[in-house]
Amino acid sequence: MKKKQQKMKQPQAMSLLIQVVYWCFFIIVALFFQFFIPGVDIMLAGLLIIIPERKILQTILLFCIFIILQEATGILTFGLLLLEYSVLILSFFIGRTIFAVGTFSFVFLLSLFISFVYFVLIQIFGALQGIYVSPTSAMYDSILQALLVPLVWYPMQHLYGRYVRRGNTI
Amino acid sequence: MLPGIWIEDTLNTFWKRYIYLVHTEEENGMLKKRLAFLEEELAQRKEAVEQNKRLRSLLQLEMPQYTKIFAEVCAIRFGPLAIADTLLINKGSSDAIEMYSPVLVSTGLVGRVIRLAHTKAIVLPITAPDSKLAVITSEGRVSGIIVGNGGDKDLEMLYVPRSVSISVGEEIVTSGVDGVFPKGIPVGVVSSVEEEDLFHIIRVRPFIDIRSLEEVIVLNIPQSEISLLGVTKDVL
Numbered sequence: 001m002k003k004k005q006q007k008m009k010q011p012q013a014m015s016l017l018i019q020v021v022y023w024c025f026f027i028i029v030a031l032f033f034q035f036f037i038p039g040v041d042i043m044l045a046g047l048l049i050i051i052p053e054r055k056i057l058q059t060i061l062l063f064c065i066f067i068i069l070q071e072a073t074g075i076l077t078f079g080l081l082l083l084e085y086s087v088l089i090l091s092f093f094i095g096r097t098i099f100a101v102g103t104f105s106f107v108f109l110l111s112l113f114i115s116f117v118y119f120v121l122i123q124i125f126g127a128l129q130g131i132y133v134s135p136t137s138a139m140y141d142s143i144l145q146a147l148l149v150p151l152v153w154y155p156m157q158h159l160y161g162r163y164v165r166r167g168n169t170i
Numbered sequence: 171m172l173p174g175i176w177i178e179d180t181l182n183t184f185w186k187r188y189i190y191l192v193h194t195e196e197e198n199g200m201l202k203k204r205l206a207f208l209e210e211e212l213a214q215r216k217e218a219v220e221q222n223k224r225l226r227s228l229l230q231l232e233m234p235q236y237t238k239i240f241a242e243v244c245a246i247r248f249g250p251l252a253i254a255d256t257l258l259i260n261k262g263s264s265d266a267i268e269m270y271s272p273v274l275v276s277t278g279l280v281g282r283v284i285r286l287a288h289t290k291a292i293v294l295p296i297t298a299p300d301s302k303l304a305v306i307t308s309e310g311r312v313s314g315i316i317v318g319n320g321g322d323k324d325l326e327m328l329y330v331p332r333s334v335s336i337s338v339g340e341e342i343v344t345s346g347v348d349g350v351f352p353k354g355i356p357v358g359v360v361s362s363v364e365e366e367d368l369f370h371i372i373r374v375r376p377f378i379d380i381r382s383l384e385e386v387i388v389l390n391i392p393q394s395e396i397s398l399l400g401v402t403k404d405v406l
Contacts, residue, residue, distance in 0.1 A: 034248060034249055034250075035245055035248065038246065038247035038248065038252065039247055039249075039250060039252065039253075040250060041249070041250035070249050070250060070251060071251065072287065073245075073248045073249035073251060073252060073258065073292075074249055074250070074251020074252050074253070074256075074292075075251065075252065075253065075254065075256055075284060075285055075292060075294065076251045076253065080251060081250070081251070118250065122250075122251075122253065126253060130300075131253065131254075131300050132299040132300055132320075133253050134253075134299070134320050134321075137253075137320070137321070138253070141250070145250070
């Protein structure tokens with residue numbers, strides 16, 4: 001009986017390890033992009049990968065990690081990304097009823113919408129804090145983000161499907 | 171004799187063209203590897219020399235009354251919430267950096283610390299639209315307030331009345347009355363002067379280029395010295 005339980009636990013541990021490695025790799029990739037392309041949020045692509053998987057605990061964990069990482073690097077007070085990511089999750093579930101989930105076009109539309117939300121929120125937060133946010137610069141960042149997120153999402157989603165999702169079915 | 175000479179020539183040619191060259195390819199490969207290694211080392215040495223020059227110039231800053239903390243710039247405008255051209259530096263509160271500590275390089279003022287973590291800090295540069303600092307012209311001793319215009323645009327010097335004369339090319343330094351920056355740090359040079367109703371419109375080209383910063387110095391100013399000036403730092 002114990003041996004059977006151990007046998008069951010081994011693939012689970014392996015799967016967990018693969019997931020940890022994958023998300024560490026994803027964060028490195030996202031930070032790499034953000035280092036070279038200022039003002040964009042690549043972590044959004046990670047949320048777009050994990051939300052359709054319906055893994056609530058993992059989604060919450062990544063949600064928190066991404067927010068902590070991103071909020072620490074900015075000069076705005078805490079809250080903008082919490083709102084933005086919440087809108088992303090909400091819009092995902094609304095969009096799911098209209099579009100086919102997991103397609104490039106759906107992710108692109110979602111990315112476009114969430115980048116617009118980011119543009120609006122950053123203007124509001126800037127105004128509330130008395131910090132001047134250049135609309136031109138914010139718009140440029142939003143457009144760049146809307147284009148970049150699906151481009152990062154596509155290969156990372158492919159990697160997730162190939163190594164992590166398949167790993168879970170072992 | 172002729173066959174002997176022919177044999178000798180043939181043997182010589184055979185030796186020089188084949189036997190002698192047997193290890194040439196191997197040697198060539200080794201030499202190429204060595205060359206690549208030396209080229210890499212040379213590039214590293216050149217980088218070290220350049221860094222040495224920059225650090226030496228930072229050391230030449232004459233401010234013996236303040237503790238200088240060397241820091242490296244990790245990233246410029248990192249992440250979606252870095253709305254101004256903020257700099258992320260690799261020193262924080264554990265290195266005795268405090269909020270609003272002035273940040274500078276040998277050529278002039280960079281900005282001030284606006285967010286502080288244990289091992290990292292975020293610096294608001296003088297070019298950011300929310301940056302304001304009290305300045306004075308080096309020759310005419312005309313005081314005013316400099317604000318940033320964002321990006322690569324020139325800074326703007328405000329509240330200089332039309333009655334005072336100010337010329338293009340004049341150097342602008344910090345006046346020290348804001349309670350954040352010590353007096354006399356170079357900020358920039360006047361690039362244009364226009365006249366408006368009451369005040370001049372003065373554009374100032376900063377001495378620093380935010381995009382090319384690699385190492386900076388953070389000044390640790392004693393709190394007692396700041397409070398003596400009687401100005402709260404939150405004003406700026």
